[in-house]
Amino acid sequence: MTKKGFIFDLDGVIVDTAKYHFLAWKKLAHSIGVDFTEEQNEQLKGVSRVRSLEKILEWGNKTLSEDEFMKLMGLKNDDYLSFINNMGTSEILPDVTKTLDYLVEKKQAIALGSASKNATPILRKVELLDRFAAIVDGNDVSKAKPDPEVFLIGAKLLNINPEDCIVFEDSVAGVQAANAAHMIAIGIGEAHVLHEADYVFKDFTEMSQAFLEDLISGKINK
Numbered sequence: 001m002t003k004k005g006f007i008f009d010l011d012g013v014i015v016d017t018a019k020y021h022f023l024a025w026k027k028l029a030h031s032i033g034v035d036f037t038e039e040q041n042e043q044l045k046g047v048s049r050v051r052s053l054e055k056i057l058e059w060g061n062k063t064l065s066e067d068e069f070m071k072l073m074g075l076k077n078d079d080y081l082s083f084i085n086n087m088g089t090s091e092i093l094p095d096v097t098k099t100l101d102y103l104v105e106k107k108q109a110i111a112l113g114s115a116s117k118n119a120t121p122i123l124r125k126v127e128l129l130d131r132f133a134a135i136v137d138g139n140d141v142s143k144a145k146p147d148p149e150v151f152l153i154g155a156k157l158l159n160i161n162p163e164d165c166i167v168f169e170d171s172v173a174g175v176q177a178a179n180a181a182h183m184i185a186i187g188i189g190e191a192h193v194l195h196e197a198d199y200v201f202k203d204f205t206e207m208s209q210a211f212l213e214d215l216i217s218g219k220i221n222k
Contacts, residue, residue: 005160012170034060095204148181
């Protein structure tokens with residue numbers, strides 16, 4: 001049987017943890033007297049924690065000492081971790097488990113390729129950790145997406161050539177990283193946003209078993 005590498009992003013693909021980042025940043029912003037909206041939160045997606053706090057300070061026209069800055073970053077992460085600590089299987093996005101189980105059944109190689117530094121505990125909380133042969137997260141990479149580093153490391157750990165890998169991504173930067181790695185890029189989200197992907201589905205409920213079979217057999221390629 002053909003063996004392909006299937007690499008999944010975490011946030012927005014497997015689970016939606018963006019809402020917890022929003023709540024944690026909102027709490028932090030309010031603690032220093034800065035208003036924080038969902039529109040502003042959109043601008044922090046895919047942005048490092050340091051840069052995110054810098055942007056919040058700019059929006060509120062505030063300055064902090066280096067010690068206060070580091071303390072607030074730590075508090076934000078503690079708040080975020082307390083939110084994800086209560087996650088369960090109900091937070092897995094529609095048909096993700098069904099898709100993973102089908103790929104496991106077909107003996108395909110599955111990896112996670114995420115910027116999150118909390119990927120392993122999140123997968124453990126939602127009881128999906130055992131589906132992944134390799135985990136590459138924010139602790140393992142030095143270059144952020146759209147650099148392909150995270151996906152190339154994933155392919156290497158799976159022992160699969162990059163051109164035999166398929167990436168599931170919900171962000172423009174992630175799709176660009178998959179393209180740069182010469183992998184099939186499958187967007188999960190809105191087609192007009194993820195138009196650089198090879199294929200786009202609103203979510204996994206739209207993805208047929210026949211489509212997955214064509215990916216495995218190589219009928220669909222870059």
